[in-house]
Amino acid sequence: MLNNLSEQIRKCLEHAEDCAHKAAAQTDQKLKQDFLDTERRWLLLAQSYEFTQRLRDFSDEAKRKADNLHSDSPPRAAPITPHLQGQAFDPETVQAIANALVMTCEVLGLSNRDDATIQLVAEKIIELAKGGLKNPTELHLAAIKNFKADPPIAQGEIA
Numbered sequence: 001m002l003n004n005l006s007e008q009i010r011k012c013l014e015h016a017e018d019c020a021h022k023a024a025a026q027t028d029q030k031l032k033q034d035f036l037d038t039e040r041r042w043l044l045l046a047q048s049y050e051f052t053q054r055l056r057d058f059s060d061e062a063k064r065k066a067d068n069l070h071s072d073s074p075p076r077a078a079p080i081t082p083h084l085q086g087q088a089f090d091p092e093t094v095q096a097i098a099n100a101l102v103m104t105c106e107v108l109g110l111s112n113r114d115d116a117t118i119q120l121v122a123e124k125i126i127e128l129a130k131g132g133l134k135n136p137t138e139l140h141l142a143a144i145k146n147f148k149a150d151p152p153i154a155q156g157e158i159a
Contacts, residue, residue: 009049016042062137065106066099087126093134100125100139107144121147 016039023035089097101122110118125143133139 006053009046009053012042012046012049016040016046059137062103062140065103066136087130089129093129096134096136096139097125097129099136100143103136103140104143104147107140108147 019035019039019042023032023039026032026035101118104121104125105118108117108121110121121143124146125139128139128142133142
């Protein structure tokens with residue numbers, strides 16, 4: 001699939017370059033503009049394919065990290081357990097929340113489970129899960145978006 005996407009990106013860029021050459025050779029302004037518009041559309045399509053490829057790479061890496069969390073060890077309490085404070089979630093959601101917490105803390109550079117910042121991250125992920133997000137990657141991305149938008153927390157400072 002990766003080779004196929006890269007090939008699609010390459011073809012889009014070739015088409016865009018061809019349109020740019022044709023636009024440069026045109027004397028008719030309407031035709032020239034049409035070629036330039038088509039070039040722009042080919043470039044946007046190439047960007048869309050590239051974004052899809054990067055998103056797939058990111059998702060694959062996040063899934064690999066989540067899968068590696070427990071693959072070599074026997075089942076153990078999820079790191080989110082101390083933060084749940086008696087809230088009821090089904091086991092799949094608890095695991096999704098736990099995976100999202102680990103991924104998010106890793107990205108934010110948090111490693112001490114007693115850290116108050118981790119408590120804030122856990123609370124945000126739990127809030128997102130209560131709001132209906134159940135996929136660990138979606139929970140992780142939503143939490144990161146929240147904390148990247150709030151520099152003091154992303155820096156590890158508590159307000």
